[in-house]
Amino acid sequence: MKKRKETLVFVLVVLLLVGGLMLGTFLTKKINSLPELPKPELSEGQRGQLGIDKNVNESTIDKYLGRKDSVYYDIRMLEDPANYEAIDGDRYLSGLVEGFEVVPYPYLVNVEGLPEAVGQSYTGATLYTHADGKYTANYKESKQILNDLFPKDKNIFLMCGGGGYSGMLKNMLVDLGWDTNKIYVVGGYWYYDGEHNVQIKQEDGSYSFWKISYHNIDFSKLTKK
Amino acid sequence: MKKHKRAIIITVSIVAVLAAGLTCLFIILANSGPVRYSLDDEYYATSESMSIDHEEYESLIDKKKSFVILVDKLGCIKTADISNYFEDLNIKYYRLSWNETRKSSLHDKVKLSPSVAIVIKGEVVAWLRADSDEDEPRYNDSLAFKVWLSEYIKLK
Numbered sequence: 001m002k003k004r005k006e007t008l009v010f011v012l013v014v015l016l017l018v019g020g021l022m023l024g025t026f027l028t029k030k031i032n033s034l035p036e037l038p039k040p041e042l043s044e045g046q047r048g049q050l051g052i053d054k055n056v057n058e059s060t061i062d063k064y065l066g067r068k069d070s071v072y073y074d075i076r077m078l079e080d081p082a083n084y085e086a087i088d089g090d091r092y093l094s095g096l097v098e099g100f101e102v103v104p105y106p107y108l109v110n111v112e113g114l115p116e117a118v119g120q121s122y123t124g125a126t127l128y129t130h131a132d133g134k135y136t137a138n139y140k141e142s143k144q145i146l147n148d149l150f151p152k153d154k155n156i157f158l159m160c161g162g163g164g165y166s167g168m169l170k171n172m173l174v175d176l177g178w179d180t181n182k183i184y185v186v187g188g189y190w191y192y193d194g195e196h197n198v199q200i201k202q203e204d205g206s207y208s209f210w211k212i213s214y215h216n217i218d219f220s221k222l223t224k225k
Numbered sequence: 226m227k228k229h230k231r232a233i234i235i236t237v238s239i240v241a242v243l244a245a246g247l248t249c250l251f252i253i254l255a256n257s258g259p260v261r262y263s264l265d266d267e268y269y270a271t272s273e274s275m276s277i278d279h280e281e282y283e284s285l286i287d288k289k290k291s292f293v294i295l296v297d298k299l300g301c302i303k304t305a306d307i308s309n310y311f312e313d314l315n316i317k318y319y320r321l322s323w324n325e326t327r328k329s330s331l332h333d334k335v336k337l338s339p340s341v342a343i344v345i346k347g348e349v350v351a352w353l354r355a356d357s358d359e360d361e362p363r364y365n366d367s368l369a370f371k372v373w374l375s376e377y378i379k380l381k
Contacts, residue, residue: 046355046364047337054356059336088297088322190323191337 034067037155040184047187051167056184058191061157064184065099065196070155072097074189075105075165078209082114082121089118089161089190094201096189096212097159103149103215105165109135109172113164125219128172135175139222146176149215156183163188262345263379264291268317270381274308276320279329285319286330289347293318293378296326298339307339307353310367314380339364343377351377 038055042048047057056064065072080091093102105111106122109130114121127142128135137143150156150173158166166185174180200208274295277285285292295308297320311318321331323338334349335342342352353360353373362369374380 043356044358045361046339048356048358052356088324193327 034069035063037064037067037184040181047163050163050187051170051185052163052187053184056157056186058159058187058189059193061097061159061186061192062194062196064157065097067155070157071149071151072100072157072159073149074100074102074159075108075169076102076160076189077104077106077122078102078207078212078214080106080121081123082111082118084118084161086117086119087115087162092201092207093209093212094207095197095199097192097194098196098198100157100159101213101215103217105160105169107217108146108169111165113168127217130172135172137225139219139224141222142225143176145217146173150178152178152182154182157186158183159186159189159192161188161190163191260377261375261379262291262343262350262377264293264316268292270315271317272312272315273317274311274320275317276322277325279321279325282319282321282325282329282331286344286347291345293374294331294342294344295320296331296335296338296340296342297322307341307364307370310370313367314371314374316380341370341374343374 040056041054043052043054043057048054064070074093074096076093078093082091084091096102104122107124107126109126109128110123111121112130125138127139127145128137130136156173156178158169160166163185166187170180170183170185173183198211200211202208268291282294293316295311295318297308298306308320321329326332326335326338331342331349335352337355340353340355342349344350353363355364360373363373364370371380
């Protein structure tokens with residue numbers, strides 16, 4: 001009788017342990033698993049012309065932040081020579097969405113198609129030149145830099161001020177061999193109204209650029225092709 | 226028998242009249258589009274725009290004015306300039322920058338720029354959406370824009 005009781009208790013304890021382990025594994029998996037991302041889909045109307053995504057954009061990006069399987073880039077310059085104030089924009093990177101790192105699009109390729117009122121953006125060295133429909137690398141390291149910044153096995157979220165640069169960068173990456181289904185054109189920070197704003201411009205008019213994870217490209221250290 | 230016959234005739238007549246009335250109502254409702262409003266008189270007979278800020282906009286709303294307002298475009302890339310479409314319309318309209326729009330109650334409805342909103346007696350009754358395929362032609366074609374506008378307001 002005693003032996004039976006002991007056996008029963010032993011079996012119960014083992015069952016509890018196994019059950020607890022299984023529950024723990026299940027819960028851990030549930031907490032760590034990432035919600036599925038919708039496939040990139042062009043927005044309708046005018047926004048679609050800029051390449052902005054229908055489902056992953058300024059109004060929904062908060063749901064997709066902080067993913068380990070993704071990289072997030074705001075591709076504005078800290079201070080753009082272009083006069084974005086002429087179109088009610090902001091030449092300074094006065095704020096950005098939390099989790100977005102910065103690498104200036106005008107350093108990646110020559111900027112084209114800006115409204116006349118804005119004038120010219122940065123015209124210095126670039127990793128690539130876009131001309132006659134082709135992207136040509138200007139430096140031996142150009143492709144490697146893009147590969148490092150925009151890993152092909154990650155989802156890539158792109159933002160800028162009004163949405164234009166982001167769409168252009170996606171076009172460039174896809175042309176150079178990136179998977180279009182892994183790149184999301186989130187749109188423009190100037191439309192962002194979410195909960196994860198990082199304010200760079202302060203009330204006294206100064207800019208706290210040190211808050212930004214900024215990727216500098218020192219062209220003097222690269223090998224011209 | 227006579228009484229019974231009369232009752233039937235009256236009942237059938239009532240049913241016929243009701244059916245006819247309902248059919249007419251149905252046809253009218255099915256064919257009715259947006260109601261066409263008039264702007265306040267001061268906005269007619271002149272082709273000009275006036276830039277305002279969010280406080281001036283709220284003041285117009287409080288005064289229950291009827292007007293058209295353009296939310297200026299905000300974008301890095303050239304898009305069609307819908308402000309050009311107002312040239313032949315002979316109406317005065319307001320312009321609100323995107324930054325001012327965000328501070329105003331207009332932002333409750335207009336979430337993207339550029340846009341044109343129609344305000345009647347202080348209520349936003351219609352606006353163009355930059356993320357709508359249906360509105361896309363109205364951004365790119367002056368005639369499509371005029372047709373849309375004239376669906377809501379009387380153009381003189």
